Amino acid sequence: MKYRYPFAAIGHRLEPEIFDILKEANNSMSTYTQGIYQSKFESDFQNKFGLKNCIAVSNAVSGIELIASELDLKDGDEIICPAHTYCASAYPFLKVGAKIIWSDINPKTWLSGPDDYREKITNKTKAIIVVHLYGLASEAYKIYDELKERGIIIIEDCAQSIGSKYNGIPVGSYADFSIFSFQSHKNISTLGEGGMIAVTDENSFARMIKQRHNGHTSYNIFPDQHWKPAMSDVRKCYSSSYPSNFCMNEFQAIVGSYLLSKIDEIISIRKKKWNYARNLLSNQPNLLLQEIPENSTSSYHLLPIRINIDISLIDEVFDKMKSFGIQCAKQYQPLYRYNLFDESASDETYNKKLLKNTDLFYDQMISLPFHESLSINDIEYMINSLIKSIQALS
Ligand SMILES: Cc1ncc(COP(=O)(O)O)c(C=O)c1O
Known part of the structure; x- marks a missing residue:
């Protein structure tokens, strides 16, 4: 059946002028991936929302996979996540062996809030996933100090909440890791797919940015002879996990910066x-x-x-x-x-x-x-x- 109002529609239809911008960029680009437009989009995003260390990715869930790998989970480590969320908030943690503990929602805000998380914390809690679902900023912020004191990692799923604020501060900026989505249905989209992660810790950032792109890490042994070997060491930053290719392309990044300005x-x-x-x-x-x-x-x-x-x-x-x-x-x-x-x-x-x-x-x-x-x-x-x-x- 064809609906007059289908549920999944384009969140924001692209303005015609963006295609002129893409056409012009195409004439001068030196690469279609991992170039200056990606760096620009990352720094634009960082500046707009007061975030640290942004990494553009192919979609939000690939960003969550990078975060899940970075947690370096041990047997029995627990991750608290609302059961009321999209599956992508949680399944990347299953893939790295986490035990997921489900939190309930507040009956009025329909989000997991401070009490819902607090109730599930044990001495095995490694991280909590705060989901600002439907676009609304969760009140979980009220227990962030407490979580930080206990060494619990805070991950914010801001896939639906780009631009939302708590106490006047954009979501994502207080977390250890946060992720945003630019999938077609979202408020802004980088040509149908795309995501951004923000990472507070500098060491994590240094590892994750390499892990995004096949784990490439340069060899230092022959600094003047880049062809020895031509491919860098894909296993240098992690001993136990596998890298992936989670890059977005340069055209997506151009669209991202453009939409961010609007x-x-x-x-x-x-x-x-x-x-x-x-x-x-x-x-x-x-x-x-x-x-x-x-x-x-x-x-x-x-x-x-x-x-x-x-x-x-x-x-x-x-x-x-x-x-x-x-x-x-x-x-x-x-x-x-x-x-x-x-x-x-x-x-x-x-x-x-x-x-x-x-x-x-x-x-x-x-x-x-x-x-x-x-x-x-x-x-x-x-x-x-x-x-x-x-x-x-x-
Ligand atoms: C709450 C939530 N988390 C994560 C995702 C995954 O986003 P993406 O499609 O960019 O991987 C979505 C997508 O709808 C979402 O709604």
Whole structure:
């Protein structure tokens, strides 16, 4: 079925002028990869959000894989991660042998916050993953000092929250590691895929930047004879993990810098539409909105809504929305219900209940299509359709 409003649409459609910029750059470029535009994008990103040591990568999950390798986990090391997030927040840690401990969400903000993390900390906790889901900055910041004192590594998944702030400070800047995504659906995209990581520790940065590009590390033995050997030592920075190629290309980096210069405007356009939708939804019986804590701001990435009705009726709402031509999504199935994370989850009807707020929110949530090209009329149509769908419930 072709939807009038498909869920996954381009977050921000590229302006025609960018293609002239790319064409011009093509005439003078000396390489299509690992060149001056990548360095420029990294320093632009760093400066814009007050981050340290940025590394451009092919997508956010490749960045998370680099971070996971850098943790150098030992047997039994635990990583705390919200079960209510996209799978990519967590699975790279499985690949390096972590034991993942799932945190619940706050029933009002729908994010894991200070209490949810604190409850799961043990003396085996190596790191926590803070996810600013839907674009909203998590309040986990309130326990960062405590985490740092205990030597717990803080990783922020800012894939959906570029430009969000906590206490006026952009997300990602207080963490040991943070990652951003420029996938097609995100607020800005580097031609469909792309990501950025920020790394606080200089030694980690020095290793990770090499690990991004096949682990290349120069030999010092024949400094004047670069051809001896032509390829550098791919195993020099890590003894136990394998390198990868996680590079983005120069055209993506040009687009990245260009969109970054427009990010405030992009966020403010989204904000207007998001507020408009939320105003229409406020005062609707049975519809609950994500609560925005006093010190948090959002990048207005997605528009999740909780429908406070008997969960046996939720599928009917999705069906009705489908009849109005609107493709809604259910985000995010608790990760402990996936076979990837729990081998007993062998079929699609597996319905493990583990965390009260996570389970209830997933059962009752609906995510409407939300992207920049929706007009105010489109938004009005979608919200009215949702209200009608609920009123028509049998
Ligand atoms: C919360 C979260 N983390 C990580 C990712 C992975 O991003 P990418 O597609 O750039 O690898 C996504 C992508 O949707 C996401 O939403």
